[in-house]
Amino acid sequence: MNCTPKFPSPRRNLAYTQEDFHFCHLLTKTRRRVGKSCSQDQTASQRLPCKMGSVSMATPVQELATDGQDPSERYNYGGSGGGALNASVPLVEIPTVDVGRLISSPSAANHELQKLSLALSSWGCFQVVNHGMTNSFVDRVHEISKQFFDLPKEEKHRYIREPDSIEGYGTDMIVAENQTLDWIDRLYLTLNPPNHVQLKFWPEKPETFRETLQEYGVKLGELNQILLKAMAKSLDLEENCFLDQYGEGALMTARFNLYPPCPRPDQIIGVKPHADASALTFLLPDKEVGGLQFLKDNEWFTVPIIPHALLVNVGDQAEVIMSNGVFKSPVHRVVTNSEKERHSLAVFCIPSAGQEIKPAEGLISETRPALYKKEFGVPKTKAAYHKDPTSVRLLGRLFAF
Ligand SMILES: O=C(O)CCC(=O)C(=O)O
Numbered sequence: 001m002n003c004t005p006k007f008p009s010p011r012r013n014l015a016y017t018q019e020d021f022h023f024c025h026l027l028t029k030t031r032r033r034v035g036k037s038c039s040q041d042q043t044a045s046q047r048l049p050c051k052m053g054s055v056s057m058a059t060p061v062q063e064l065a066t067d068g069q070d071p072s073e074r075y076n077y078g079g080s081g082g083g084a085l086n087a088s089v090p091l092v093e094i095p096t097v098d099v100g101r102l103i104s105s106p107s108a109a110n111h112e113l114q115k116l117s118l119a120l121s122s123w124g125c126f127q128v129v130n131h132g133m134t135n136s137f138v139d140r141v142h143e144i145s146k147q148f149f150d151l152p153k154e155e156k157h158r159y160i161r162e163p164d165s166i167e168g169y170g171t172d173m174i175v176a177e178n179q180t181l182d183w184i185d186r187l188y189l190t191l192n193p194p195n196h197v198q199l200k201f202w203p204e205k206p207e208t209f210r211e212t213l214q215e216y217g218v219k220l221g222e223l224n225q226i227l228l229k230a231m232a233k234s235l236d237l238e239e240n241c242f243l244d245q246y247g248e249g250a251l252m253t254a255r256f257n258l259y260p261p262c263p264r265p266d267q268i269i270g271v272k273p274h275a276d277a278s279a280l281t282f283l284l285p286d287k288e289v290g291g292l293q294f295l296k297d298n299e300w301f302t303v304p305i306i307p308h309a310l311l312v313n314v315g316d317q318a319e320v321i322m323s324n325g326v327f328k329s330p331v332h333r334v335v336t337n338s339e340k341e342r343h344s345l346a347v348f349c350i351p352s353a354g355q356e357i358k359p360a361e362g363l364i365s366e367t368r369p370a371l372y373k374k375e376f377g378v379p380k381t382k383a384a385y386h387k388d389p390t391s392v393r394l395l396g397r398l399f400a401f
């Protein structure tokens with residue numbers, strides 16, 4: 001079977017290349033990451049290549065977990081001031097949006113729009129149900145992730161990330177010598193635009209991997225359109241005003257995340273606190289194992305699992321530029337546990353790199369001027385967006401794509 005992704009061709013060339021995008025991403029991470037020196041306390045098998053300025057990778061966490069060795073100090077996130085990472089964190093119901101209702105009669109839609117508007121301006125995230133994908137299809141997406149990470153290591157290593165790239169199979173990227181590492185292995189792939197798809201990183205096993213991921217990308221593209229229109233309507237704006245900012249050649253990237261059981265969940269983190277740099281992120285969390293937490297009013301909350309639901313969160317592009325600060329791009333993290341591995345799949349939707357993104361007209365007035373300057377679609381640090389770089393609200397955040 002020919003599984004080459006068949007995406008529509010972009011109508012014009014991108015002003016920025018994927019490499020520019022990656023470079024910007026790496027700079028962001030390099031500036032933001034803090035932690036301990038890599039020379040501390042490593043056994044030979046855990047010795048980590050540390051190449052400042054280029055991307056390097058460590059031994060996959062899955063292999064460390066199987067070896068049963070005590071993880072090196074480079075994974076120790078303890079002492080971050082927040083107490084034991086596995087201390088109890090309250091569960092909180094974040095708003096749930098029913099997409100079927102959102103696109104049905106105006107009265108049913110209005111109710112959902114109100115929920116959506118509240119979710120976007122308070123939590124910056126919401127659970128999406130009735131999203132048009134069957135449970136069995138969502139299960140297939142879960143399965144390809146699990147089946148890929150369950151492959152023998154030699155097979156997975158065929159897709160290993162290359163130096164200076166973020167695409168492929170690997171660990172938390174090493175971009176700074178003193179970086180504390182996340183307890184995570186990843187497979188990172190570009191889904192769109194078609195001329196940026198690097199099929200050599202798309203696993204051939206399991207056999208259903210490529211076609212399932214491709215289909216998932218198409219479905220998320222449709223959902224992204226529905227939600228962007230609804231987000232505009234929830235603010236009484238013209239329904240295409242956000243969608244139009246994506247432009248031709250919008251970027252969609254997928255990150256399969258594996259968090260193996262962790263021997264020190266009180267001190268080792270799955271993903272450090274960060275905000276996504278995308279416009280919107282579609283997360284398919286594990287159906288059984290929790291760990292995702294959101295920060296609200298300086299307190300961490302655990303997200304409950306709703307099997308087969310997607311969790312959508314606003315990224316910095318949608319907060320700082322498109323919505324002029326009305327939508328919130330939430331800080332979130334993933335904690336580990338010692339018993340069970342956890343899987344998730346994050347898909348990041350990012351306006352075309354050549355597209356100028358700016359606040360919707362209707363969100364700017366004399367009393368509420370544009371908070372941020374216009375930018376092109378390449379995601380940057382929040383500081384880079386700000387009109388006055390000295391007054392960044394959230395300096396010290398980490399960013400992820
Ligand atoms: O694994 C999760 O639930 C969240 C992952 C995440 O935040 C990310 O990949 O940006």
Ligand SMILES: [Fe+2]
Nearest residue numbers: 275276332400
């Ligand atoms: Fe994230």
